[in-house]
Amino acid sequence: MNQRIPSSSLPQQSVSERRAAGAVTARTGAGDRLRSWLGHHREMSREAWRRFFASPMSSGMTALVIAIALALPAALQLGLTNFQRAVAGWDGQPQISVFVHKRAKEAAVQSFAEELRANTLVAGVTYISPEEALAEFQQASGLGDALAGMDSNPLPAVLLVRPAGSDSAALEALATKLRESALTDSVVLDMAWVQRLAQLTELGRRLSLGLACLLALGVLLVVVNSIRLHIENRREEILVVKLVGATDAFVRRPFLYTGLCYGLAGGLIAWLLVSIGVWLLAGPVGGLANLYGSGFRLQGPGFTYFAGLAGGAALLGLSGAWMAVARHISAIQPR
16 A cells, blocks of 8 residues: 655755755856946947057048037137137226316316216226327327417317126116216217127127037037948847847947047047147237237137047047947847
8 A cells, every 4th residue: 555655754955955966046246247347348448449440541531520520610619719818908898988068177077077986887987188188189190280289279178987887778877867967068988899899709609609519410420320330340240249148238338439439539639630720820810919019829729628629529429329329239139
């Protein structure tokens, strides 16, 4: 008669015996995964530079196209910065010229000037006597001999009022208040050239910004097309690594570093082009400034400018590469 043997009476295997009898599943720690991830990034960055220098003609042409596209807005922005430096020494504050009645007493005019200086809307007042105005006119016009024979001085005293602000409405209100004074003959608000200069500077800034956006789009298209060609050339390799279980992130990593290399190389060449241009123009610009009695010197692209240009170019290269791999890598799947 067969008897059923209870399972509790069967010999039990220990954990070590079960591990010795079969395969063991090991878990990879977070530290190991991080080291592996960083190691793959280092390997892919070195491989990207090796591939870049392995084909210097095609890589150099792509980097040169990127550099030219970046050098144009960069040179315009640098020129605008130098223009702002050149006009920074000029008196860009609007000025109000107050012509006093010729019959006004000098003491009354001086008292009026002191009242204006106490006004919070006025930053400063310069008094020009009729004699000083005549001497300045003789020197500027070259008619000193003709004016010396005149019996009386036809020029009035002038108060040059420098406002505390540059708001158009406030300046017009101050000029109207000055016209209401019994001592003033006429008031001239000289701010047209300041407005023209501000509008010209704003026009240059917007032009450089628009050109930079347009050419940045061109850089993205160049990088996208270059990375697409790289992907097509390595299609079989991508299929093989995907067959053994590689993820899309693993596959696109070398192409992202390739785009980064294109961007960095293009930024470096663009900085060199701008520096050469500044070096070529520095002499003529300095000579022209000396003729006008100015000590202005053309400022070249420094380290901060280089870092910004290289960083922006690298970001454009990385963005273009990401756009390319996001579209093409996922479409390559093993059957």
